[in-house]
Amino acid sequence: MHRPVALDLVRSIMSSMQTTPRGIDRIELGYFESLLADWPADVFGLIPTPWGMRWYPRERIVEGVAFFKRIWRETGSAEGDPVLARLRREIPGTEPVLVPPAKRKTRRRDLLSAYGQTARMLIGDKWSFGRPLSTMPQGAIYLNIGHFGLGYPIFLRWLDRRPDVKSVFMIHDTIPLDRPDLCQPSTTQAHHRLMEATARHADQLIVPTPAAGETLRAELARRGARDIPIAAVPLPIDDIFRRPVAPDPVLSAHPYFVICGAVESRKNHLLLLNIWPDLVRRHPGREPKLVIAGSRGFMSDQVFYMIEKSDVLRRHVHFATGMSSPALAALMANARAVVMPSFTEGFGLPPVEGMVLGTPAVLSDIGAHRDAAGAHGVFIDPTDGPGWLEALSGLVDDTGFAAAKARVASFRAHDWPSYMREIGTTLAGV
Template sequence: MPIAYDATRLFLGPLSLTPRGIDRVDLAYARHFFEHSNDDCWAILPTAWGTRAFPRERALRGLTRLEELWAENRQPAADGAWMSLAPTMQAGKSSWHLPRNGGLAVSTRMTSLLKATGIGFGKDVVKTLKPGTVYVNVGQIGLAVPYLLRWLNKRPDVRPLFMLHDVIPLEMPEYVSPGAVKAHAAMVDQTARYAAGLIVTTRTAQLAIELELERRGARALPTLALPLPVPSIFREPPDPDPTLAAIPYFVVCGAIELRKNHLLLLEVWKRLHRRLGAATPHLVIAGAKGWQGDLILDRLRRSGDVSTYIHALHGLSTPALKRVISGARALLMPSFIEGFGLPVVEAAALGTPVVASDIPAHREVGHPETVFVDPIDGLGWEAAIASFLPAGPRRLAPSTDYASLTWTEYFAALSSFIRRIEDGGAALD
């Protein structure tokens, strides 16, 4: 089947030092289609001269260069964020590795990507795509800017397939910026207007998205509800740093923003420090700054003596993140709301215990041994965290059924779903 893959988010990838979860999913999809599609496969990008289609060869060169810029496969020994963590933790000091992607650096990185792909005008998307092409948009940026989808009006034969990860900004606007609320409303509006099919990651997200579509009077869409596979590196044996074996620490992964509830953990750590003093465990915060991130980091920095036990890291490669999670007493995920919660699955796949907020998405994707605590129950979180301190590190019991889906199986299901869309089929779960 001919594919037109929206590469807008990936083209803007150099704006970030490391990818977010949605970026990693976008990259996996792009790799799949551009490497394995047997028919035409075009990268779709907005340009100054309109939306254009670019050939797969240029797209693949761009993906390779983007992975190099993100240093996704960099080993811990070559990872600045990891190398800033282990020595300071051993010395009983705090570490703050929050590099900035300044204007000159961004310009250099974008230029590097353009050199890899080659500069060209591309082809007119309306004239180039074969009849019945499936247009796939996973990165969502185009969905938030209605102008970028107007070309679909001239090609009603093209079948748009959109992924919506969640509608959190519409469910809980108090935890996001006003711009995010507006952008998400536009995404749902454009899905209602154009989509021939929808991809979601959980039933929880599906129900919320369908409710928003229903509010807009949209027809029921064929929907593929399929969890995201765990990256293969998290299926390999854990590799904790032996030099940190005697130092108890916990890790929380994800953007540093109000929705992730870092400030609850700060209050918990203050209570732990009053009780335990020098025996207080360390808290490793792995993630980039999100909305109100500076406010959260400022509170963490100004937390007195307890700040000695707090470490904030941005830019960890995937192998380094795996090492951090491997050695943690538990991964903590106190979010107020999630559409999926990939760190919960990644940690459990490594055998690292998980304490997660008791919300529907976590209940849906969590390991059977996950400890669930209400996201506003500070005493409950303190008790859960303290329970992992006395006996040393633990491992979750292996479960062959948990999070067993591979990317190969995932894309096989996606291909079947696309064929059903071509045939006018109904929902596939």
């Protein structure tokens, strides 16, 4: 017998501030769509309100999924994306590119606005206080995919009053605890609280790679936590990145590489910036470009300062903040490679998306990347500048690029149906 599923919507509320989704936002949205469509029992949502956590019925969550797909332009096409249109003008040129302004701090009123926007969408035209958790169906599974609310005990206190509810958490990684030097102090503090909540409440854990599972198990053991089952299931790739993408006559004519994700210290953008002038000099007349698809993050000032002060970098580094997923797929499909020289990752979704599209991936040699990309990725130590220079230079050459594309042609990744079959088995066993 399948239990009802209560979806935690805290991250969804915060994500309404974004015009485009991050990787984990798309994963959470995929969970919602899949469970609403196929889970044999009821599916509903939990929303924090001034009156505490309340639950809202299935039809509101269905409306919420449609709302996010609409504001994130997930159902559109690449053709109408203004960022992709700008890159098609910039990449063939040699004019210096304007460096984006500094990241604006999130203000409290922004958070309240985001909450209000999402709450109005979920609650509907007629105001509803939702339903008290005391009336939530017995024996439900509380499913938290978004990670965010687990670091704030106020969102979990209700679990103490509902011992019949089983808790399943997706834990993306333990990076803020393993490498606090690469994360904001507030993020590390929140992750400590997340681990405390996991040790106290979780009945089942889901992780994206065996490597992430190993670090999580070690962290829980260090805290003296009970043994909690951990299912390592590689993340699925959306259909958007599975559809054939025709070569773009403008983009495909000019060699460029894509690094996707927030510009923050753990992503190691500086390695690429340090080798790029040499990469440009090696290929006169076919100078490769670097497209940074992501917004400013923690400790990113040095990256943007370096670009501002270098004429070579300003002519060969482009920015693509705010792209829709269809446009990102088109950008990746026409690239020489998706690169990710990160010092640490929980999975590394963009390179896998790129490989599904048939684009080579050059990755830092870390456990999560090897788990995600297998024998199809090119792995280089994240501190090996000369190694990265040689690998990327080989992909500017058409012969090397063709060989690399042949290497990823047989790559396979989870789609949503195959992924949810494994997740469904895990949930059914709770």
